[in-house]
Amino acid sequence: MRIDLNADLGEGFGPWTMGEDQALMQVVSSANVACGFHAGDPLIMDATVRQAKAAAIDLGAHVGYPDLQGFGRRAMNIELRELATYVVYQLGALAGMAAVAGHPMTHMSFHGALGNRVAADAQMAEVLVRAVAQFDPRLIISSSSSQAIEAAAGKHGLRVATTFLADRAYDEHCLLVPRGIPGAVIKDPAQVRQRVAQLLQDGTVTTLDGKRVKVDACSILLHGDTPGAVTLARDLRQFIEGQGAVITPISQLLRS
Template sequence: MDDLLRIPVCTVADGHGPPPARDNGGMEHAIDLNADLGESYGAWRMGDDAAMFEVVSSANVACGFHAGDPLTMHRSARLAVRHGVVLGAHPGYRDRAGFGRRALDVSAEELAAEVVYQLGALAAVARAAGTEVRYVKAHGALYHRLGADRSAAAATAAALVAAAPGIVVLGPPESEFERAAAEAGIRYAREAFIDRGYLPDGRLVPRDHPDALVEDPMRAADRALELVETGGIAAADGARVELAPDSLCLHGDTPGSVGIARAVRAALAEAGHDVRPFA
């Protein structure tokens, strides 16, 4: 369901012009680096969380619906404490078989209740580990549903205000969820994806397309610098997608995710950019 969300874009005149120069003129920027983690459960293992927690500044931890389980959540919270990483809830549809990437026909009311349920589960586990959940970022198909469905976004924002005053929402720029958060008085942070390709209209390249994933560490590092220093990224045809991100996202299940994360962190440091949590 990666093709559901549309983001306003600014296209260069011929559609294939070069991106703006990345010379930041000596200016330093602060940026958050987040990753989707804690997605193992039972005997099934996803990614290398121990290594990823050493690199990121914020961790979106699965809450048991699309992935994750209580023990994995607890271990994730302890890793967050150990490495000074800010903890975020990563709720998804109740869809382990589809890893939360299939759109489900769930009412806005039920969806909002399930988001709060998942947030509450991770919040309790986090307290037991000596930390707290600072923000919420939806997963997969739910992420795109909240970005495009005004009713679902409004219901979820209202539920979050009631359940967790002061919680921050991390999500797509210029989306229904951003508008709903503003109306509800919730602080909203925008994110952009380092390891996912963008289409010229601002949608993510569908995962079954060859250009969907960015697996080369150096290319990912270049994309991170482009996003931080220009506020946007080049789409497949050279069009500019303007995102103005507060946080850059990596996926723990992307092949070679640890190497990608380390290359990105090193490139940001070398360019003088401060990696720190947005929440």
């Protein structure tokens, strides 16, 4: 079995840092880099791209709402056409940094509140996924389980790498439970490890209300902004490899 490990990186701003990016890059196989809207800035983006190149891991754009103060985790009422331009703007920003560094983008993902909304809203998914396809049809969309995104990607000829969020609770539709609900964020490392084991063994996740649902994932997301993230990431990689899985970047799992 081959599986990708990805992490959201480059999420500082100016002198403020978030997570331990360099340490995580020694563990993961793909990086999702903030593009300046929910976090990140040109200097951080440039440095993160170059670090990803040095670590020989895949590079993706992590696009979100224009919400630096709320870290992109607050829902925003933005007209879809305008929101599509925000997506293209962020993709273009990271693509520019990637071109200068000589480390092309392989994928993109939607961050936070935007990601949750796109995953559940077929109309929004259609508009934003079409924007991604028009920007670069070779990009892979890295996403949590979402029929809306998968349908839009299929229509517009994009590949989807479904990623499993081991530290987030799921509902019966295999969508992420909003962070404001008790139990939505799983902080116990033993429980996170058990959820990864369940995914590897039978391809399922137990929902917040105790049901088992199928998750057809080829990637696992490791959040870098939680306490002890690097230690947990190292432990999970060791555990996953101990189960016989080979850690493989997204682009090698979904070759066009």
